[in-house]
Amino acid sequence: MDIFLFCFLASVLATSQAATTPHQIHLLRPQSGSSGHHVHGISCLSWRLAVEVDNIRDWDLVPAACENYVGHYMLGHQYRKDCNAAMYVALQYAKSLKLTGDGKDIWVFDIDETTLSNLPYYARPENGFGAKEYNSTSFNEWIEEGKAPPVPAVLKLYQKLLSLGFKTVIISGTSEKYRNVRISNLKLAGYHTWEKLILKPTSESSTTSLVYKSAIRKELVEAGYRIIGNVGDQWSDLLGTDTGNRTFKVPDPMYYIS
Amino acid sequence: MDIFLFCFLASVLATSQAATTPHQIHLLRPQSGSSGHHVHGISCLSWRLAVEVDNIRDWDLVPAACENYVGHYMLGHQYRKDCNAAMYVALQYAKSLKLTGDGKDIWVFDIDETTLSNLPYYARPENGFGAKEYNSTSFNEWIEEGKAPPVPAVLKLYQKLLSLGFKTVIISGTSEKYRNVRISNLKLAGYHTWEKLILKPTSESSTTSLVYKSAIRKELVEAGYRIIGNVGDQWSDLLGTDTGNRTFKVPDPMYYIS
Numbered sequence: 126m127d128i129f130l131f132c133f134l135a136s137v138l139a140t141s142q143a144a145t146t147p148h149q150i151h152l153l154r155p156q157s158g159s160s161g162h163h164v165h166g167i168s169c170l171s172w173r174l175a176v177e178v179d180n181i182r183d184w185d186l187v188p189a190a191c192e193n194y195v196g197h198y199m200l201g202h203q204y205r206k207d208c209n210a211a212m213y214v215a216l217q218y219a220k221s222l223k224l225t226g227d228g229k230d231i232w233v234f235d236i237d238e239t240t241l242s243n244l245p246y247y248a249r250p251e252n253g254f255g256a257k258e259y260n261s262t263s264f265n266e267w268i269e270e271g272k273a274p275p276v277p278a279v280l281k282l283y284q285k286l287l288s289l290g291f292k293t294v295i296i297s298g299t300s301e302k303y304r305n306v307r308i309s310n311l312k313l314a315g316y317h318t319w320e321k322l323i324l325k326p327t328s329e330s331s332t333t334s335l336v337y338k339s340a341i342r343k344e345l346v347e348a349g350y351r352i353i354g355n356v357g358d359q360w361s362d363l364l365g366t367d368t369g370n371r372t373f374k375v376p377d378p379m380y381y382i383s
Numbered sequence: 384m385d386i387f388l389f390c391f392l393a394s395v396l397a398t399s400q401a402a403t404t405p406h407q408i409h410l411l412r413p414q415s416g417s418s419g420h421h422v423h424g425i426s427c428l429s430w431r432l433a434v435e436v437d438n439i440r441d442w443d444l445v446p447a448a449c450e451n452y453v454g455h456y457m458l459g460h461q462y463r464k465d466c467n468a469a470m471y472v473a474l475q476y477a478k479s480l481k482l483t484g485d486g487k488d489i490w491v492f493d494i495d496e497t498t499l500s501n502l503p504y505y506a507r508p509e510n511g512f513g514a515k516e517y518n519s520t521s522f523n524e525w526i527e528e529g530k531a532p533p534v535p536a537v538l539k540l541y542q543k544l545l546s547l548g549f550k551t552v553i554i555s556g557t558s559e560k561y562r563n564v565r566i567s568n569l570k571l572a573g574y575h576t577w578e579k580l581i582l583k584p585t586s587e588s589s590t591t592s593l594v595y596k597s598a599i600r601k602e603l604v605e606a607g608y609r610i611i612g613n614v615g616d617q618w619s620d621l622l623g624t625d626t627g628n629r630t631f632k633v634p635d636p637m638y639y640i641s
Contacts, residue, residue, distance in 0.1 A: 166467075180469050
């Protein structure tokens with residue numbers, strides 16, 4: 126057995142036993158078993174980095190060989206540490222700024238895998254942390270439950286930004302028809318206020334998230350808002366036009382949205 | 384001792400003893416000692432991810448607490464695996480394309496930490512893998528030696544792209560005055576041909592690399608070239624305008640160029 130693999134497992138198991146945090150996202154246990162860990166000669170660790178830096182694009186599923194690796198990452202400490210680090214950097218940046226105080230300094234947030242976590246859904250065996258075929262029916266049922274927990278580090282940043290005087294705008298590719306349940310889910314998770322919550326019109330013709338979100342941000346800028354920061358788990362949240370003065374990528378090795 | 388830290392060291396030591404690869408870049412040995420590994424409550428692993436996804440920008444030095452971590456990463460197997468994965472993905476993309484055959488399909492490469500590696504320089508104790516103050520005098524002396532080895536995975540991609548029929552254009556922020564030695568270094572490292580090698584005019588007023596490289600790429604596009612791919616270790620190689628149809632980020636946790 127590869128020493129790195131052994132150590133990785135030992136580390137995950139050790140930390141999972143020690144963890145007693147309150148959020149549902151943390152109570153999920155790592156799956157046992159870790160066969161594979163390589164795909165096409167690429168280690169799953171390298172695959173994840175390549176996904177995070179946008180080297181791998183338009184991918185459909187987590188490679189089967191990396192299902193357990195991604196599960197361990199998402200349920201272990203490293204995902205939370207990586208989220209914490211990203212949001213720490215964002216907060217340091219926010220604190221370094223002097224706001225105008227006219228209420229036009231906004232921070233843009235995505236929803237899925239950013240403000241809210243669908244990890245309880247993706248951790249189900251039939252979803253395999255993104256390694257199993259996407260099932261829109263069961264995913265929509267999960268959304269309709271309205272019980273997605275927050276990504277803790279993002280909630281913490283969100284609350285601190287509000288206290289610093291920023292306005293927040295939440296932009297999601299979720300359909301408008303889920304507006305009520307998304308609002309109740311966001312509030313349940315600890316997000317109590319926002320300047321705007323922009324969901325996708327049900328009439329919206331099929332377009333990429335990158336084009337859709339760029340258009341929304343353009344409207345915000347034309348309405349006089351200044352996008353000071355932009356937080357999302359997908360590069361399609363962070364690239365395109367009017368991306369904001371700074372962007373912050375939240376880790377997400379489970380799926381890709383173009 | 385943290386189990387992850389212990390395991391990381393055990394893994395690095397085990398792999399460094401087993402490695403018998405021919406390039407100078409691989410013969411360097413990991414430094415002993417690994418105090419720290421955290422900075423501002425961020426683990427060095429999370430710091431590196433935040434750097435790779437461009438969450439942390441305009442940073443001056445590798446945090447002192449992460450010097451040994453970065454050294455182990457750069458000299459161990461993971462850096463090479465991460466480079467291999469990035470270039471594997473690039474090659475798969477290249478192979479999926481049908482070239483026009485008019486000689487205008489180009490692939491852009493950066494030099495430092497992309498085609499050539501300065502790791503032998505940065506591994507010197509006085510440079511501490513980017514954790515010690517940058518010394519332009521000693522760095523320029525190193526460049527003048529012309530002995531930088533290739534980044535093996537990038538050299539392999541480069542050669543395969545040529546055999547697929549792509550032209551290559553190398554764009555670097557290195558001053559024109561080093562043209563001769565950079566050419567001899569590139570050839571020594573295994574890069575024998577290119578469509579253009581574009582270095583920075585000595586008269587160039589101080590501008591960011593992002594602006595400089597965007598302007599160069601714009602000229603290429605205006606001259607009729609199609610930038611099919613773009614490979615660099617800095618986001619300033621890959622963002623801006625005319626970035627190319629696809630970009631590929633080579634890992635580099637040692638320094639930041641805006």
